[in-house]
Amino acid sequence: MLYPDLQEAFIHLVDQHRGILHKVCRLYCxxxxxxxxxxxxxxxxxxxxxxxxxxxxxxxxxxxRIALNTAISDLRKQHxxxxxxxxxxxxxxxxxxxxxxxxxxxxxxxxxxxxxxTEVERALTMLYLEDxxxxxxxxxxxxxxxxLRVKMNRxxxxxxxxxxxxxxGIGKP
Amino acid sequence: xxxxxxxxxxxELEAQPTPETDGEQILALLQKKSRxxxxxxxxxxxxxxxxxxxxxxxxxxxxxxxFEGRLSAISGLLFLLGxxxxxxxxxxxxxxxxMQCVSCMVRSNLARxxxxxxxxxxxxxxxxxxxxxxxxxxxYAILRWKMPHASGLxxxxxxxxxxxxxxxxxxxxxxxxxxxxxxxxNAWYINRLYGRHIKKLQELLRExxxx
Numbered sequence: 032m033l034y035p036d037l038q039e040a041f042i043h044l045v046d047q048h049r050g051i052l053h054k055v056c057r058l059y060c061x062x063x064x065x066x067x068x069x070x071x072x073x074x075x076x077x078x079x080x081x082x083x084x085x086x087x088x089x090x091x092x093x094x095x096r097i098a099l100n101t102a103i104s105d106l107r108k109q110h111x112x113x114x115x116x117x118x119x120x121x122x123x124x125x126x127x128x129x130x131x132x133x134x135x136x137x138x139x140x141x142x143x144x145x146x147x148x149t150e151v152e153r154a155l156t157m158l159y160l161e162d163x164x165x166x167x168x169x170x171x172x173x174x175x176x177x178x179l180r181v182k183m184n185r186x187x188x189x190x191x192x193x194x195x196x197x198x199x200g201i202g203k204p
Numbered sequence: 205x206x207x208x209x210x211x212x213x214x215x216e217l218e219a220q221p222t223p224e225t226d227g228e229q230i231l232a233l234l235q236k237k238s239r240x241x242x243x244x245x246x247x248x249x250x251x252x253x254x255x256x257x258x259x260x261x262x263x264x265x266x267x268x269x270x271f272e273g274r275l276s277a278i279s280g281l282l283f284l285l286g287x288x289x290x291x292x293x294x295x296x297x298x299x300x301x302x303m304q305c306v307s308c309m310v311r312s313n314l315a316r317x318x319x320x321x322x323x324x325x326x327x328x329x330x331x332x333x334x335x336x337x338x339x340x341x342x343x344y345a346i347l348r349w350k351m352p353h354a355s356g357l358x359x360x361x362x363x364x365x366x367x368x369x370x371x372x373x374x375x376x377x378x379x380x381x382x383x384x385x386x387x388x389x390n391a392w393y394i395n396r397l398y399g400r401h402i403k404k405l406q407e408l409l410r411e412x413x414x415x
Contacts, residue, residue, distance in 0.1 A: 173309030
């Protein structure tokens with residue numbers, strides 16, 4: 032080990048924020064092997080960039096940038112997409128969690144809706160769901176706040192429509 | 205389902221335990237190589253460079269030493285091509301180095317990725333096309349001035365009324381369509397390799413910019 036202290040600090044930070052990384056992987060990959068691949072790639076990219084992290088931005092902002100950059104520009108062919116129509120197709124780690132019937136349904140709806148968004152929209156949705164301010168979203172994505180507001184309104188409409196469609200069967204053939 | 209509900213589901217998800225990734229597992233991941241597109245391109249480039257080095261050096265030495273040095277011009281050609289390849293790989297490597305800035309804002313990283321990838325493919329196309337006329341002209345020069353005449357060739361030259369430079373013109377005339385054909389083959393191949401990738405990145409960038 033060349034830099035044990037650096038490595039230890041890095042592992043500690045990643046461990047603290049691993050929830051974010053797993054969420055990014057869930058949003059951008061549809062199968063477990065793809066999620067593992069993306070998780071590995073994000074860790075490798077974080078580690079490579081870590082020595083240049085000077086703390087100008089918050090650690091979480093820096094982490095979001097790297098995770099989203101890696102997920103968005105990683106254009107490898109993914110394994111077959113899964114459709115979240117039955118509980119067995121939920122992300123593996125969620126299958127063991129005991130959800131009530133209603134919650135499970137809602138979770139499926141959320142994933143179904145997110146799966147139908149574009150890569151950029153998914154990034155925005157994630158930051159919205161994470162309660163990030165427009166200022167923080169701008170720092171992560173590099174999109175002006177005005178443009179972010181417009182996009183966010185559009186995505187909210189889209190999500191509303193999609194979840195309504197799924198709940199009430201509106202718009203289904 | 206209201207959007208605020210989505211938020212609460214999302215938050216709940218956060219509260220649930222994520223798959224265990226202990227320190228040892230993260231440490232193991234740190235030892236692994238990147239499998240991202242840029243890292244793979246860089247590895248392929250290094251493999252190509254090694255292959256060229258391993259095949260070129262023995263051939264250069266062979267033509268330098270064998271045939272009492274009479275074909276050392278071929279060594280010169282290969283050496284020049286080797287220099288060309290050094291410049292070619294250096295430029296490509298520099299472009300790959302600049303291609304990504306994962307800690308930059310997502311939009312600027314995408315813009316940089318698209319711009320550098322386009323430069324990379326333009327250079328690939330230009331270098332891949334120019335190498336053909338360059339090599340052909342050099343080979344012609346070697347054949348003309350270094351190789352001994354085949355039997356009967358002197359007689360042919362004595363009988364042929366055409367001046368010596370017409371042969372060179374014919375060569376160049378043949379070379380032009382060949383170079384054009386190589387250009388289109390290269391363009392097709394490069395598009396096959398990187399076209400979809402560039403298009404997808406451009407779409408993402410356009411989506412980020414549109415209001």
